[in-house]
Amino acid sequence: MSEVRRNTRQRQVILRAVRELGCHPTAEQVYDRVRSELPRTSLSTVYRNLGVLADQGLLSTVAGAGKEVHYDHNREEHCHIRCSLCGRICDVDIFPSDMEGFPPEDLSGFILQEVSINLVGICPACSGKMEKEKTV
Ligand SMILES: [Zn+2]
Ligand SMILES: [Zn+2]
Structure with missing residues (x-):
């Protein structure tokens, strides 16, 4: 699989995980969820992809949620x-x-x-x- 396609697929899996987890997961919760599907993905990759998805407007981050960043699929x-x-x-x-x-x-x-x-x-x-x- 090409690098670009692999990244795209990774992001789709991550975005779906945020939707399925529902209650505003943190990057670590998303990581736990996608690990079975993306066994070679690291926590830092998940962080990076969540950042890209947020930049693209597909996710938002929850303001005032404390130390950890929580992600939201509800736009x-x-x-x-x-x-x-x-x-x-x-x-x-x-x-x-x-x-x-x-x-x-x-x-x-x-x-x-x-x-x-x-x-x-x-x-x-x-x-x-x-x-x-x-x-x-
Ligand atoms: Zn509680
Ligand atoms: Zn929300």
Whole structure:
């Protein structure tokens, strides 16, 4: 297989993995997922390809998600909620452009490029675990 075709295939597999993983995976989660299909792919290759896919607009990265970069296949306007315990990120149906008086007019002279709202909470899996610990 030619280099170009191999790279294209790699990227398709990686993009599909992000879609299938759904909940905004990190590069390491994507790497775990594609390893069986792309046994010779390294974590740094996965990182690089995720970067290319983001540059091409096929993926976006989740803003304000903490240290690790999380990737998102949903290109529609939407916001996120992140679990403060396990870091899992889900979509929430808030549309900043529908909100009255938002974004505000006074932006300290900034030119607005993007609006995102990030909520933080405790996910059902973590709150379930906390409940269980309480009863023990
Ligand atoms: Zn959690
Ligand atoms: Zn999302």
